[in-house]
Structures are given as C-alpha cells and as structure tokens.
Amino acid sequence: MLRALFKSSAKQIALHIEGTDEEFDRIYPRNIRRISEQHFTPLNVAKTAASFLVSRPATRVLDIGSGAGKFCFVGAASTKGVFAGIEQREDLVNLSNSIARKLHIQNVRFIHTNVMGIALKEFDAFYLFNPFYENVKAGERIDDTVLVSPSLFASYSSYTRSQLSEMPEGTRLATYYTSPSFIPNDYRQVESSSDGHLLLWEKCLFNQKTRESQMAP
Numbered sequence: 001m002l003r004a005l006f007k008s009s010a011k012q013i014a015l016h017i018e019g020t021d022e023e024f025d026r027i028y029p030r031n032i033r034r035i036s037e038q039h040f041t042p043l044n045v046a047k048t049a050a051s052f053l054v055s056r057p058a059t060r061v062l063d064i065g066s067g068a069g070k071f072c073f074v075g076a077a078s079t080k081g082v083f084a085g086i087e088q089r090e091d092l093v094n095l096s097n098s099i100a101r102k103l104h105i106q107n108v109r110f111i112h113t114n115v116m117g118i119a120l121k122e123f124d125a126f127y128l129f130n131p132f133y134e135n136v137k138a139g140e141r142i143d144d145t146v147l148v149s150p151s152l153f154a155s156y157s158s159y160t161r162s163q164l165s166e167m168p169e170g171t172r173l174a175t176y177y178t179s180p181s182f183i184p185n186d187y188r189q190v191e192s193s194s195d196g197h198l199l200l201w202e203k204c205l206f207n208q209k210t211r212e213s214q215m216a217p
C-alpha cells in the first residue's frame with residue numbers, strides 16, 4: 001500500500017504534465033532537452049492525442065517512432081491506456097526504459113525495433129509524429145546513426161499504410177505534422193487541432209463501402 005502510494009506520488013512529482021514543456025523535459029539529460037522542441041511532441045498535443053486514442057481503459061496505444069518516449073510518458077500519466085513505443089535508435093530506447101523504471105511508470109514500455117518488424121494488429125490505437133521524414137529531409141535527423149534514403153521513406157510509409165488498412169473498424173489514429181498521404185482512405189478525420197497539425201482519425205467502414213460502390217461497374 002505504502003509502496004503503491006510512493007509510486008504514484010513519484011510519478012506525479014517527476015512528470016510535470018501540468019507544467020511547461022521545459023519543466024517536463026527535466027526528466028531528460030541535457031543533450032535530449034536540446035532537441036526536444038524540434039523532435040518530440042509538446043505536452044498539450046500529447047495530452048489531446050492520448051485522450052482521443054484511449055477510448056476505454058487499457059487501450060493499447062503504439063507510438064511509431066517513440067524517440068525519447070515523451071508522447072508515451074505523457075499518455076501514460078494522463079490516461080488509463082497502456083503505451084508502447086517502438087524506436088530504431090537503441091540509445092533512445094534505453095534512455096526511455098530507464099526513465100520509466102526510475103520513475104516507476106508501469107503502463108509504458110519501449111522496444112528497440114524498426115517499424116517493419118512490428119505487427120500493428122497487436123495494438124488498438126496509433127500515434128505518429130512524422131517518424132520517417134528524416135529519410136527525405138536532411139535537417140530532420142536526430143543524429144547520423146541510422147541509414148536514411150528516399151526509398152526507405154517509401155518502404156516504411158507503405159508498410160505502415162498497409163498495416164493500418166488491416167485494422168478493424170473504429171481503430172483510432174493521431175498524426176502530428178504528418179502527411180496524410182500514407183493514411184488509408186477508410187480512415188476519416190474526426191478532428192483537428194494545434195493549427196491543423198494534430199489530426200485525429202478513425203477507421204470507418206462507411207468510407208470503405210462508399211469507395212467500393214464507386215468502383216463497381
């Protein structure tokens with residue numbers, strides 16, 4: 001009991017989700033704080049996206065390209081969802097997992113893998129902050145530890161699109177600063193915020209039927 005109390009207060013004290021991004025980012029070492037504004041989701045955006053994605057308790061949310069874990073940490077602290085992040089940069093995965101352990105954040109985990117190694121069907125809802133853009137825009141790279149190329153952008157986008165299209169009706173997706181080009185047509189945009197940069201989507205059978213009937217002879 002005492003242990004549980006300690007855990008929850010440690011989480012509240014350590015994660016300043018009601019404060020500023022600068023306060024929140026104190027959980028990170030200086031080199032990560034320096035790149036946070038450009039590469040990681042702002043607090044208010046993460047809270048809005050997470051609250052949309054977690055439509056019921058224990059919803060399994062996947063952040064595709066979780067970086068230093070900021071979106072997952074905010075989601076885990078502000079909703080009743082269970083958050084997972086996949087990330088191709090191993091040092092960021094190790095950092096995220098060590099922060100989760102240190103702060104006793106239980107409903108979050110980080111996996112070192114490329115998106116191509118993940119079956120989206122194991123999750124219920126998805127978050128994307130323009131993860132593959134570094135393959136087509138030089139200034140968007142966190143560092144030079146991974147291989148980048150326009151053909152990888154095409155492969156990652158097309159894999160993600162095809163996996164999303166196999167998800168059941170009602171699947172929720174949130175995208176931030178992400179081109180809708182690889183979002184399947186049967187996802188309907190239900191809301192937008194942050195000057196149109198945060199888009200909230202839901203997979204909708206109606207759109208699919210409409211498209212099928214349009215294609216019928």
Ligand SMILES: C[S@@+](CC[C@H](N)C(=O)[O-])C[C@H]1O[C@@H](n2cnc3c(N)ncnc32)[C@H](O)[C@@H]1O
Nearest residue numbers: 040041065066067070071087088114115129131
């Ligand atoms: C813009 S950052 C977003 C970080 C995090 N989602 C957030 O909002 O705080 C995109 C991340 O995606 C990761 N990434 C890019 N391509 C990936 C891939 N194919 N598989 C896994 N991670 C990838 C990058 O290493 C980077 O850390």
